[in-house]
Amino acid sequence: MAIISVALPIPKRQLFDYLYEGAALPVGVRVRVSFGPRKLIGVVWGVSEKLDWDISKLKSIEMVIDDTPIFNPTLIKLCNWLAQYYKHPIGDVVQTAIPVALRKGESSLAKPMQYLTLSDVGHSADINSLSRAPKQRSLVASLRNQDIIKSKAKADFGAAAIKSLVEKDLIVPIEKASSTASTWQQDLIIQDKPMANVEQAIAISCIESKLDQYGCFLLDGITGSGKTEVYLQAIEQVLKQGKQVLILVPEIGLTPQTVHRFKYRFGIDVGILHSGLNNNERLQVWQQSANAQLGIIIGTRSAIFTPMLKPGLLIVDEEHDSSYKQQDGLRYHARDLAVIRAREENIPLVLGSATPALETLNNALAGKYHHLKLNERAGNASLATQHVFDIRQQPLQFGVALGMLERMGQHLQQGSQVMLFINRRGYAPALVCHQCGFVEHCKRCEKPFTVHKQLFKLQCHHCGSAKSIPKSCQQCQSNELTSMGVGTEQLEQGLADYFPQYSSIRIDSDSARGKNKLDNMLNSINNNEHQILIGTQILSKGHHFPNVTLVLILDVDGALFSADYRAAEHLAQLITQLAGRAGRAEKPGEMWLQTHDPGHPLLQDLINNGYAHFAQYALLERQHAHLPPYTFQALFKAQALSARDAFDFLQQIAQLFSAASGVDCVGPIPALMEKRQGQYRMQLLLQSPQRSSLQKAIGQQIKQIETLKLGNKIRWSLDIDPQDFS
DNA sequence: AGCACGCCGACT
């Protein structure tokens, strides 16, 4: 008889004890228990030390789901670290770390694989009788060599071919237990690889010399310097040793082209984890990685939890990307977790970026990471030259200065493409009454509605609520309603009128909604079907436009004077990324930034001296202002229908920390978005020059905070290392 | 998180 501590999916920072008839259960095994009036699936997380509990009150474990733990020792340590560092309930952490199918109690054992094989008839049939059905014919021919996995056959030969062959009794589907032996190593072939240049070669050999131990490498390479080639050659060595590689990419970076590059180079299957997969497909990749049946696993943020039997290398591509930070529930940063994991697995980690996050750069400068630089551009890559355009007192048309329209005309006339970047969807960011100045506001968020002319709607970009565009002013009944400001829709329309001889295309989350729509648009651009490209953030991620020779950023001032201290860093990353996306060697591009403050030191530094120089300067600024990465922050957020409740709750927390040494308390103050979806939002910022002081103070108070009565009345959360203060 | 228990308003 043993007392087992179980992690349950309950938002409480504790384990729950149960009796077990056997001797003991290993940590990481799922169990089914009764919890109050309901049944829950939990994970064994230890043996209870508290024997003072009245044993007669303990319930028994009702069922043990797994024969062997679904968490390996590394994952167990990672979960404990997460719960500890992010002060998050362990049951919730454990839940986050496993695929949904496993949370629901699905078997963690690999399901038998569906194969296709030839029937007796199929073996003896004359293959030429199928000459009028080439797909069927080649499938039968392939099956004469070996059985084929059904899903693979579907992809290669089509479902129709399989169906008709089954109907003709030539082939039959069978099930085979998927082998536990790793199969990819036999398939491993190395395609011809390009010669690495000097910088690449240094980076590669530096990583390769430390493959069997922990080490963090910042691969700091400008766009087009061939970071991927460095990844590929490092991966090659790891795969040759029979070890696995886990690659994290940003949410939009996981395109078929990216995957193909890895597949093609090594000739092996690549496990892919992205948001489009269903629960079973996810589980499949999870299992295969856990059994070392996959050599390469690529995925977005949550892929960092994928277990590996033979871990060899971790890569975080575009490590500065903000999509690595989870913004709800367990608010972990996948890049930071990757560092912890690499250390735990004792394997190297490569962080790659052309525009490293200031946090990462600081670690590299402090000597914690090996700083590998790639400053040479390989092949026909080129960086656009950067300039500011002073728009003070300049006439603007749909947000574009006349001087810029002229320049656009020159580039277009030469047969080039131009790209305009504006970070605002819709037609205009507000609808205003020309008579009385009244602006239509969303009642739930108290922010102006965005005008969407194409949809005939006013839309709130903060909560998604919408209504039709009114004909007259709510306040004075005048029908002189005009829009204020410029969005992508208006810009597109304006440019189409101004340059009627050229075709323009708008790329934002409105126009790119739908499967493959973005891919199709990008293809049509590179086929020169459009000359004027208008878009938002989407344009800056991962796509190259060789025919674009002019990039225009319409509004950089918002970021320069933002209340968010990270806005300048993000703007610099955006500008640098965009500059790397346009032009090529024989057709170099230029980039213009429209601003009311052309002398702004950050802007000037960035365009004259480049991102690396800017980053050093920005770091210095952060240091003087006592901001991260030189101080450490934690943010309590509260939202409620009553601002009072949210405030009072945070006030009580602030009081708990008033005596904490070395921790500063800012607030409670309203969030940058004071109201959202009808809820008032307040926040309390804790800050300390020592990470340990902050950790300790929160650790001491969190149990107390959890029991605050007001906490049940409102929604609250704790964000360690917050990225987003909205 | 869920679910039950509990104590006050409008209904067959």
Add this chain to the structure above:
DNA sequence: GTCGGCGTGCTC
């Protein structure tokens, strides 16, 4: 007299 509103509190 009951059905059900959601505040409070507990779950090994």
